[in-house]
Amino acid sequence: MRKYKITNASSLNKYLASVRNPVFGIGTRPYNFTIGTYKLLKNFEILACRKIGAERHLLEKKIKVTFLDNSERGSRSIENYRTYASLTPSDLLSSKRIIKYLDSFSKRPILLFNQMPKRLESVLQNLECKGYTMVSSGHRMFSKYENKINFQKLLDRLKIDSLGYAFLNGKELSYKKAVKKVGKEFVIQISDEAFQGGTFFVRSREDFEKIKNNSAVKKAIANNFHLKVSRLADREASPSMTVCVTNFGIVNTGLQKQIIDAREVTNSERSGVFCGHDWTSSIFTRKIEREASQIAKKIGKYFKEKENFRGIFGIDFILERKTNRLYPIEANVRLLGSFPILSMVQYSARQPLIQGIQILESLGNSDYILDTEALNSLLAKPKIGAHLNLYSKHPGFSVISGNIRPGIYKINQKTETVSFLREGIFFEDLKRDNEILVTSGVPKKGQVYGKNKNLCKIVSRNTFLDKNGELNKFSKTMINYIYKKLDLKSVRTNSQ
Numbered sequence: 001m002r003k004y005k006i007t008n009a010s011s012l013n014k015y016l017a018s019v020r021n022p023v024f025g026i027g028t029r030p031y032n033f034t035i036g037t038y039k040l041l042k043n044f045e046i047l048a049c050r051k052i053g054a055e056r057h058l059l060e061k062k063i064k065v066t067f068l069d070n071s072e073r074g075s076r077s078i079e080n081y082r083t084y085a086s087l088t089p090s091d092l093l094s095s096k097r098i099i100k101y102l103d104s105f106s107k108r109p110i111l112l113f114n115q116m117p118k119r120l121e122s123v124l125q126n127l128e129c130k131g132y133t134m135v136s137s138g139h140r141m142f143s144k145y146e147n148k149i150n151f152q153k154l155l156d157r158l159k160i161d162s163l164g165y166a167f168l169n170g171k172e173l174s175y176k177k178a179v180k181k182v183g184k185e186f187v188i189q190i191s192d193e194a195f196q197g198g199t200f201f202v203r204s205r206e207d208f209e210k211i212k213n214n215s216a217v218k219k220a221i222a223n224n225f226h227l228k229v230s231r232l233a234d235r236e237a238s239p240s241m242t243v244c245v246t247n248f249g250i251v252n253t254g255l256q257k258q259i260i261d262a263r264e265v266t267n268s269e270r271s272g273v274f275c276g277h278d279w280t281s282s283i284f285t286r287k288i289e290r291e292a293s294q295i296a297k298k299i300g301k302y303f304k305e306k307e308n309f310r311g312i313f314g315i316d317f318i319l320e321r322k323t324n325r326l327y328p329i330e331a332n333v334r335l336l337g338s339f340p341i342l343s344m345v346q347y348s349a350r351q352p353l354i355q356g357i358q359i360l361e362s363l364g365n366s367d368y369i370l371d372t373e374a375l376n377s378l379l380a381k382p383k384i385g386a387h388l389n390l391y392s393k394h395p396g397f398s399v400i401s402g403n404i405r406p407g408i409y410k411i412n413q414k415t416e417t418v419s420f421l422r423e424g425i426f427f428e429d430l431k432r433d434n435e436i437l438v439t440s441g442v443p444k445k446g447q448v449y450g451k452n453k454n455l456c457k458i459v460s461r462n463t464f465l466d467k468n469g470e471l472n473k474f475s476k477t478m479i480n481y482i483y484k485k486l487d488l489k490s491v492r493t494n495s496q
Helices: 009-017 056-060 078-084 096-103 118-123 125-129 139-146 148-157 175-182 205-212 215-222 286-306 341-348 354-362 372-379 473-486
Strands: 004-006 023-027 044-048 064-067 110-112 133-135 165-169 186-190 199-202 226-231 235-237 239-246 249-252 256-260 274-278 311-320 326-332 368-370 386-391 398-400 407-412 417-422 435-439 454-460 488-490
Touching: 004 009, 009 354, 056 064, 110 354, 118 125, 118 139, 133 354, 139 148, 139 311, 139 326, 148 165, 148 226, 148 286, 148 326, 165 175, 175 186, 175 205, 175 226, 186 215, 199 205, 205 215, 239 286, 239 354, 249 286, 249 354, 249 372, 286 311, 286 326, 311 354, 341 354, 354 368, 386 473, 407 473, 417 473, 435 473, 454 473
Parallel strands: 004 368, 023 044, 023 110, 044 064, 110 133
Antiparallel strands: 165 226, 186 199, 186 226, 235 311, 239 249, 239 256, 239 311, 256 274, 274 386, 311 326, 386 454, 398 488, 407 417, 407 435, 435 454
């Protein structure tokens, strides 16, 4: 039988449109990492833990959403926040009501996940026995390569250049030893899986002494956890790349510029905090793009041949300013923070969706072939768009005292004023470069948030960055407007 050949967005979308199984994007809230694929899949629905996000009514006009918790109570006290915010996809798929709904379909459901925690993996075993299809990158690979030491050992094994580093145990960590190993400015990373984002930049002894008092670092030292200490590079950019390992080879996007440690939106004590992406300004030389793609394919090939892995992972890089050299610094075997906006941006650019390729490869069908060379050529093409997460910046719990309407806003950069234009929820709803979309879990008055928790997301066709890689006036005007409208106030706990 002649096999269907997939070479571009049109052929990929046509194949996925023929899938008749119900497809569910699973998440703690309705605006989750998987929803960027909804236009490709005719029977796409959302399963969410909580009715969170002021934009929810707009989302439900386009996609059917089923909730684990059908109440409208939200997280309106610290105690309520601790229980309400603790609901996860594991709870969702342990619900008899939800399982009964999934079982009601004549065709077996396809479930899309951001990542696969160990508890969720065990919950899903019964569903797999029923013939459900799970689309994720799995817990084993996530756990193994989230560990910074394991990833560094992989780079060494594959002879991929990396920044100078040393492995230390927590109790042997000292400023003097770190400087001797890697230089006066360095990065401390906690390798234990429990400390995702356990990254700290040290530029002086004062920095080091302050970081040693961080609760995560104190715990790592007390428990003698393994640490990775590496040279702190003066970065020109911190790009990432999304990669999908398929049965036909490796496909990957071009480099996408990350927005890291933007103090306008985060007060985290940690370093390397992910804040967003800017595809509009993601312009790199052919040499750098080629080098990144070669690294991605080398790692992807190893994952395929040695780890028997199929699915999506991401690589974070540092582009060093002085040397113009590109170094991989970590891998994340899951859907990255670029989703779901990456899928929306790719769809707008008429590129094949890399998440669509992951779904296709998870179906277990043998009636198609992927032309990876043609797909990679299209995936590497430039895209426009940017997104930025806004976090709660109070040192403890905070409550939303104001309100902001989800949708499309117009920015007047001359007067630094903001005005609401119309409803909107997806990237496709943006029409002009002076517009910004406010979406993704937009808070309501009275909701409580923990420290450094994601409040919402802003999205634009325009760049959010200036020529120095810092947030520009266009984005800052909107950020200031949102924080002012939300009017977060500190909440005291019983222990305070």
